[in-house]
Amino acid sequence: xxxxxxxxxxxxxxxxxxxxxxxxxxxxxxxxxxxxxxxxxxxxxxxxxxxxxxxxxxxxxxxxxxxxxxxxxxxxxxxxxxxxxxxxxxxxxxxxxxxxxxxxxxxxxxxxxxxxxxxxxxxxxxxxxxxxxxxxxxxxxxxxxxxxxxxxxxxxxxxxxxxxxxxxxxxxxxxxxxxxxxxxxxxxxxxxxxxxxxx
Numbered sequence: 001x002x003x004x005x006x007x008x009x010x011x012x013x014x015x016x017x018x019x020x021x022x023x024x025x026x027x028x029x030x031x032x033x034x035x036x037x038x039x040x041x042x043x044x045x046x047x048x049x050x051x052x053x054x055x056x057x058x059x060x061x062x063x064x065x066x067x068x069x070x071x072x073x074x075x076x077x078x079x080x081x082x083x084x085x086x087x088x089x090x091x092x093x094x095x096x097x098x099x100x101x102x103x104x105x106x107x108x109x110x111x112x113x114x115x116x117x118x119x120x121x122x123x124x125x126x127x128x129x130x131x132x133x134x135x136x137x138x139x140x141x142x143x144x145x146x147x148x149x150x151x152x153x154x155x156x157x158x159x160x161x162x163x164x165x166x167x168x169x170x171x172x173x174x175x176x177x178x179x180x181x182x183x184x185x186x187x188x189x190x191x192x193x194x195x196x197x198x199x
Contacts, residue, residue: 008045009041011037011048015041016037019033060091067087071093080181106125109121112186121150127144147194
């Protein structure tokens with residue numbers, strides 16, 4: 001079923017239909033009593049179009065005029081991410097925030113990293129050494145009970161010093177501050193997170 005478009009002429013006919021019946025109130029032809037409804041019919045048709053547009057604005061996937069309000073409601077722009085380059089990207093981020101479910105498992109964070117473009121990332125959960133631990137388990141102290149590491153590919157913003165670099169530049173640097181910011185926000189609050197580059 002298609003959308004029925006209401007025109008200004010439709011609104012004019014509706015208004016003329018509300019007039020009293022009789023020779024003093026002609027509803028046809030080109031006379032003043034008919035033309036007087038043209039401006040109000042145009043205004044009503046414009047109001048009708050704005051109401052239809054409001055339905056589009058009520059959905060974050062199609063919003064344009066109210067996109068700023070959608071972003072404000074969901075807490076965007078995100079300080080961890082670069083500013084979006086297009087309206088479509090802004091809409092995508094709003095929808096992502098609205099549909100975000102969250103989680104605390106390693107599988108959740110692997111999926112979270114994949115959605116950010118880090119395919120192949122892994123998660124290591126550290127546990128303190130106990131008497132019943134496996135023989136090849138790492139000897140970790142009790143503080144590692146809440147420690148875990150996200151391993152992302154080595155190519156993540158890796159920079160290597162070149163002959164044109166300054167003397168004070170490091171021989172190599174890597175990391176993704178945006179990623180580390182996002183992980184710090186979404187990690188379980190009681191845990192210590194480490195990010196390893198070169199998974």
